[in-house]
Amino acid sequence: MPNLFILTLQLAxxxxxCRVTGWLFxxxxxxxxxxxxxxxxxxxxxxxxxxAPHASAYLFPASSLGFLNALSQVGVVVFMFLVGLGINPRxxxxxxxxxxxxxxxxxxxxxxxxAFLALYLYPRLSDDSVHFxxxxxxxxxxxxxxxxxxxxxxxxxxxxxxxRLGTVAIAxxxxxxxxxxxxxxxxxxxxxxxxxxxxxxxxxxxxxxxxLAMIHGxxxxxxxxxxxxxxKGAISENLMALMxxxxxxSSLFTEYLGxxxxxxxxxxxxxxxxxxxxxxxxxxxxxxxxxxxxxxxxFAFTGLRTNIAAVKGPEMWMYCGLIILVATMGxxxxxxxxxxxxxMPLREAAxxxxxxxxxxxxxxxxLNIGLDIGVISPALFSMMVMMALFTTFMTTxxxxxxxxxxxxxxxxxxxxxxxxxxxxxxxxxxAA
Amino acid sequence: xSSTNRRFVVxxxxxxxxxxxGLAGVLKNGRHLTAPISIDGTWKVEANAASAPxxxxxxxxxxxxxxxxxxxxxxxxxxxxxxxxxxxxxxxxLNGREISAPLGAASGxxxxxxxxLTASVNPDIEPKSLTGNVSVAxxxxxxxxxxxxxxxxxxxxxxxx
Numbered sequence: 001m002p003n004l005f006i007l008t009l010q011l012a013x014x015x016x017x018c019r020v021t022g023w024l025f026x027x028x029x030x031x032x033x034x035x036x037x038x039x040x041x042x043x044x045x046x047x048x049x050x051x052a053p054h055a056s057a058y059l060f061p062a063s064s065l066g067f068l069n070a071l072s073q074v075g076v077v078v079f080m081f082l083v084g085l086g087i088n089p090r091x092x093x094x095x096x097x098x099x100x101x102x103x104x105x106x107x108x109x110x111x112x113x114x115a116f117l118a119l120y121l122y123p124r125l126s127d128d129s130v131h132f133x134x135x136x137x138x139x140x141x142x143x144x145x146x147x148x149x150x151x152x153x154x155x156x157x158x159x160x161x162x163x164r165l166g167t168v169a170i171a172x173x174x175x176x177x178x179x180x181x182x183x184x185x186x187x188x189x190x191x192x193x194x195x196x197x198x199x200x201x202x203x204x205x206x207x208x209x210x211x212l213a214m215i216h217g218x219x220x221x222x223x224x225x226x227x228x229x230x231x232k233g234a235i236s237e238n239l240m241a242l243m244x245x246x247x248x249x250s251s252l253f254t255e256y257l258g259x260x261x262x263x264x265x266x267x268x269x270x271x272x273x274x275x276x277x278x279x280x281x282x283x284x285x286x287x288x289x290x291x292x293x294x295x296x297x298x299f300a301f302t303g304l305r306t307n308i309a310a311v312k313g314p315e316m317w318m319y320c321g322l323i324i325l326v327a328t329m330g331x332x333x334x335x336x337x338x339x340x341x342x343x344m345p346l347r348e349a350a351x352x353x354x355x356x357x358x359x360x361x362x363x364x365x366x367l368n369i370g371l372d373i374g375v376i377s378p379a380l381f382s383m384m385v386m387m388a389l390f391t392t393f394m395t396t397x398x399x400x401x402x403x404x405x406x407x408x409x410x411x412x413x414x415x416x417x418x419x420x421x422x423x424x425x426x427x428x429x430x431a432a
Numbered sequence: 433x434s435s436t437n438r439r440f441v442v443x444x445x446x447x448x449x450x451x452x453x454g455l456a457g458v459l460k461n462g463r464h465l466t467a468p469i470s471i472d473g474t475w476k477v478e479a480n481a482a483s484a485p486x487x488x489x490x491x492x493x494x495x496x497x498x499x500x501x502x503x504x505x506x507x508x509x510x511x512x513x514x515x516x517x518x519x520x521x522x523x524x525x526l527n528g529r530e531i532s533a534p535l536g537a538a539s540g541x542x543x544x545x546x547x548x549l550t551a552s553v554n555p556d557i558e559p560k561s562l563t564g565n566v567s568v569a570x571x572x573x574x575x576x577x578x579x580x581x582x583x584x585x586x587x588x589x590x591x592x593x
Contacts, residue, residue, distance in 0.1 A: 053520070101440065105447045112451040115458040122465050125507040129470035132462040140455075310506065312523065334447075341443050374586075377472075379506030 002067040006059075010068055010300075011293070013059060017043060018296035029400075031153050033361060034392050040299030041385070046308040060304055072301045075294020076365055077265045078286055081247045083148055083362070084269020085279055087174040102338040103172035106356045107179050109334025110327060111140035117326045121319060125380045130191075137187050138375045142367060142384060143327045145180040146173040147360030147392065154358065154395060165348050165403065169355040172335070177362065181266055184366060185259045191373050192258050203258040210253060211267070218246075219271040226273035229281060240285055260369060295361070302364050302385065305371060310379040311386070320383040327387050328394075332357040351403035358395045363388035468526050469555045472505035474515075475562060475581035489545055490574055493566050496535075497579050501562075503531075512549065522549075529553045531564065545570055551581070559583045 018036045025035025042048060049056040060068075118136035126135050151173050160166040185207070193200040225243060229235050235243075247268045254264035272282070311320050336353030340346055367384050370376040376384065479497035499516035503524075510524035512533040524533025535547040551564025560583045567576035 101443055101447065104444070108448050108451045108455075112455045112458070115455050115462075119458060119462055119465065122462065123467050123507070126467045127470040127472065127505055127507065128467045129472070130467070132465050132467075133459055136459060136462055310509075310511065312509070316509070338443070338447055341447070342440075374472075377506035378504050378511070379509060 003064060006061065006064050007067055010059060010064065011297070014039075014043065014296050014300040015293060018299060029396055030393065031150060031157065031396070033150055033153065034389075036296055036299050037302075037360070037364065037389055037392065039296070040301075040303030041306055041308075041389070042303065043300050044303035044306050046303070046306055046382075049307075050309065065301070065304065068297060068304075069301050072294060072298035073261070075290050076298050077247065077251055077261055078244075078290045079149075079295060079298075079361075080262045080265040080365070081269040082283060082286055082290065083177065084266040085272050085282060086152070087148065087178065087270055088274045090274070099168050099171045099175075101342050102168065102335055102352065102356075103175035105338035106146070106172055106331060106335040106353075107144045107176055109337075110143040110330025113326045113330040114139040114143040117322065120322075121380070125319065125377055127377070130375055134187055134191050134375050137183060137190075138370050141180050141183040141187065142363065142370065143330060144176060144183075145359055145362050145366055146176040146331070146356050147358045147362045148173045148177045149362070150360035150392060151355055151358050154355065154399070158399070164344075165351050165355070168339070168344075169352055172352070172356060176356070178270070180362075180366070181263060184369065185263050187375065188259050188369065188373060191375060206257045207254075207259060210257060214250070214267055214271055222246075222271060223273055225282075226275055226278045229278045230275075235281065235285075243282070262365065262369070298361075298364070302368060305368070305378075306382050306385045307378065308382055308386070310382050316379065316383075320386055323383050324387045324390050327359075327391060328357055331391070347402055351399055354395055354398045354402060357391050359388045360392040363392075468505075468508050469529065469553060470505065471503050471510070471526060471531065471553055471560065471562075471583070473503060473586055474584045475501040475503065476584055477501050477579050477581045479577060479579035487574070489547075489568060490577070493547060493568070493577055497566065497577060500584075501581050524549070526553075529555065531562070535566070545574075551579075559585065 018039045021039035021042070022032035022035035025038070026032050043060075045056070048059075115136040118132070118139045121139070122132050122135050148170075151169060154160075155166045155169065189200060189203050189207070193203055225235060225239065228239060247265050250264035250268040251261040252264065254267070255261045272279075311317060332350075332353040334353075335356040336346075336349045339349035339352045344352065364385065367376070367381055367388070370384075371378070371381045477497050477500060479494065496514045496516060499514045502513045502515060502521075504511040504513075504521065505526070508526045510526055510531065510533060511521035512524045512531075512535075513521040522533050522535050524531060529552055531549070531551045531553065533549045535549055546569040547566060548569065549564065549566050551562040554561045554563070562581040562583075563579075565576035565578045568574040
């Protein structure tokens with residue numbers, strides 16, 4: 001049984017620290033979610049555990065972390081559903097060649113560079129229980145991800161969602177996330193099958209059948225939700241509960257198949273109807289509690305697993321610097337080059353590259369999976385978390401430098417777009 | 433094919449196709465790399481505490497060896513702790529099959545009595561085992577305390593952690 005006093009205290013402290021840090025970060029022009037990510041790190045061994053070890057041991061005893069994790073995972077399941085819900089495959093088609101090339105390069109460039117880096121890091125930061133292929137593919141997937149929700153938030157704050165740059169960025173980020181998650185699913189299957197009695201082909205076959213059934217069967221049934229919304233202008237509580245049940249069922253199924261709960265939640269979101277008002281309505285219903293309470297718990301749990309002290313000595317810090325450099329070169333550099341070659345002006349292309357370099361929360365989700373399945377070591381986990389923080393933190397100031405607001409206004413398009421997706425700002429549930 | 437489409441195809445091959453070919457090469461070459469042996473996890477310690485000297489320092493050490501050894505591994509860098517020990521793990525290192533971890537001055541020992549854990553891994557038989565000892569520096573009367581440890585099976589990670 002959980003110690004309810006400790007659990008409630010943890011919820012209160014995490015909530016308070018995340019809100020205050022988020023507010024402080026907003027003061028310096030950063031999205032609130034960046035502050036919350038830092039708050040999570042501050043509550044872990046890197047800061048609280050370092051300056052007040054007794055307080056840290058009292059507040060986060062090892063025996064309580066299982067409950068904190070379980071709660072945070074529920075939040076991440078709902079969050080991944082919302083991320084999938086916000087992704088609209090049609091967005092990419094609208095943007096044509098520029099988006100196709102940029103999105104694909106923004107995956108392959110960091111992926112390949114990360115694989116090269118893996119050649120150097122594998123003998124230094126891994127061990128022989130992990131195959132090089134799994135290690136390199138995981139590094140590639142982790143470096144090629146873009147934080148779709150944080151990106152949407154930054155674009156919204158800067159009034160860039162309807163600019164050419166904004167629409168291409170959103171489309172590319174959507175493709176990156178879908179691709180990144182597919183690769184990650186493969187890695188998870190690869191690693192879990194090594195410890196499982198089931199054949200890997202049975203797992204892969206099951207996933208393909210499940211995916212096809214979801215896309216060609218369940219997807220049609222889901223249109224019923226949209227029809228009800230269009231007719232009545234609202235969805236009853238019972239139907240919302242049914243939607244949540246479907247998310248949980250899909251999550252359980254992917255977990256049973258040997259991938260991860262989160263893939264099922266993401267897939268269910270991705271196949272939901274994409275009519276703009278319907279998407280907004282569902283997001284508003286689910287966002288508040290997820291964004292205000294459950295995601296901060298995930299940040300705190302991630303922070304508790306991140307120990308910056310594990311990155312010790314000049315050699316380790318050099319690895320960390322190298323990871324940040326390769327991640328930035330691959331994502332920012334690759335996207336910029338591809339967008340520029342596709343005909344986008346250089347400054348705008350560099351702005352797109354900067355946006356694509358935002359990793360944020362999605363990176364933390366992936367890294368936690370990597371640590372769970374043992375494909376990355378604790379020190380590498382901490383380095384990658386720092387890379388996620390650095391690349392997310394740098395987005396806003398670098399973007400302001402490269403693409404001032406006035407310049408972006410010139411690129412604004414008139415077309416109505418789907419409203420921004422997952423809102424990682426205030427808990428008021430307002431449109432992101 | 434229009435010139436725009438042709439340019440797109442050329443750019444796509446150069447920027448996507450070639451790197452993917454490079455990735456295939458990296459994955460092929462990387463298979464030959466070797467990483468340090470895996471020693472991460474919890475190890476059940478077996479030590480003969482009865483043979484330990486009866487001073488306070490030795491008692492502390494034998495009480496440590498009565499609990500499990502927990503090793504967190506990042507390549508050759510280790511964080512070593514005992515389940516009955518302090519919350520802060522000790523930094524250690526892995527060199528080939530040899531583990532070395534200075535455990536600081538244990539309670540009951542004087543400041544200059546630095547305690548060190550050294551062990552050798554036997555990776556050939558599953559579950560892996562360690563044989564080694566815990567020694568105290570500048571203590572002529574303290575004989576190194578020998579121990580053996582066997583790695584415990586890891587719990588299968590579920591949907592979360």
